Amino acid sequence: MTTTAARRGRGILLTSGLAIVLAVVVVPFYWLVVAATHSSQEIFSSPPPLIPGGHLPDNLATLQETADFGRVLVNSLLIAVLYTVCAGAVCTLAGYGFATYRFRGSNGLFGLIMLGLVIPVQVTLVPLFRMMADLHWLDTYQAVIAPNLALPFGIFLMRQSMSALPQELLDSGRMDGCGELKLFWKVALPPMKPALAALAIFLFLYQWNDFIWPLIVLRDSSSFTVPVALASLQGLDDTDYGAILAGTAIAAVPMALVFLALQRHFVSGLLAGAVKE
Template sequence: MKILKYIALALGLVLTLGPFYWMMVGATNPSGAILSVPPNLILGSYLGENFKNLMNSVDIWRSLFNSVIITGAFTIFAGLFSAAAGYAFAKFKFRGRNVLFAVFLMSMMIPYQALIIPQFELFAKLGLLNTYSAVVLPQLAYPFAIFLMRQSMQSIPDSIIESARIDGCGEYRTFFQISLPMMLPAIGAMSIFLFTHQWNNFLWPLVALVTEDMYTLPILLSILAGQDNLDYGQLMLAATISVIPIFVIFLFLQRYFIAGIVGGAVKG
């Protein structure tokens, strides 16, 4: 029985990591070798040439910089707002709290495509199109992140919050110095979700960002994939560069990930 489990786990590992390995192999081989039959699964020596061709085709470093700035700002501010909203929903008693929270969660059911046109008109009137703010601001109140933080905040005993208030702590100090440090696993899990969501965000940045110097990596990848003379080596190298930050963030925060997800499921 154990052998079957190990075989299933090994198969799952191959299916999960196989595409990433093939992508890295493609980044080190010429375009023609990537689609060869049988497939080439050995790292090549064409990485430097692919990198040179990629630099001549697009400004990937500028797009990488744009993605880092936009995703970093979004993760920080959306994380802070989500934690504050989750704290309010979990620890403040006010009339209609549950109804308001249910209505807020229902907003997740609205297709994002239905919001594109009014959102575009709003930011056009504000003069914010083709700016970092146009991509960062629309989803700062991210429903899933607020839900996760609200569920996690409920695991904090009310007696701790009440004791802090009795001792003279203001709400800001109670939130930042008592509640947030106790929520580090949930914050780590939330940060991974927010970072991954914004890093891979394609549709709205494609609409809101006009000039090439403001493009993010997903838009740049779509440009490379849409070229008439498609160079798979360049495309695989650009894709490899785009996934490295996600791996780094996940490895850095992985110890918080499982604990945060489990913690969010403790109380409903």
């Protein structure tokens, strides 16, 4: 009887904790959607609005008029998709190389790449900007995409995942006359779908949310990404928070769709290679 009561108590505590966590996660998103349908005056009223209002069309019209938000969304989608594909290819190939080949200095080289995880981004901004200026790449997509293609976390994730591949499987493919690229594409890559899904989610969100680097290299408002365009709506004297929150709510949709499309692979992809037999 005591055991049953203790089990029931733990269940109640666990359910209460999950309810609190759910509220902490959901309530800000709910208020974001509600605030996107109100004017700035209504957003800062007391008490704040808790049900949708009728200003969403006005906020969207202001957003399009002041920031050309339709074009901005296309810019961000193109940059994020191109970055995800290109950086995914670079990180996967690098991870495969570090996991399957042993050469002198490989561990040192991998450790050098991992140092990129602890170097502050701000340290690299000036040299990267000078490099983009020398290449005449300022205000172009490649200036936003190229500098972070070899992302240290992506290489680490794929290296750990590729390390779980049986070496005998790769050796048998080589004995059958399989070239290295074909071996990578036909043998090593198919089992890595969960890890690739996790990598794709991370890369897409990383690029979609990036603010400081696009702000530095993109000068023309027609080439702005979503974070830069939303930041440009904040004025010194007057800021239309209704329009900004409407844009923020719209910007959250692609991230949610990407995560929902790949979420069933996400946890297994992050755990791939964590345990070796």
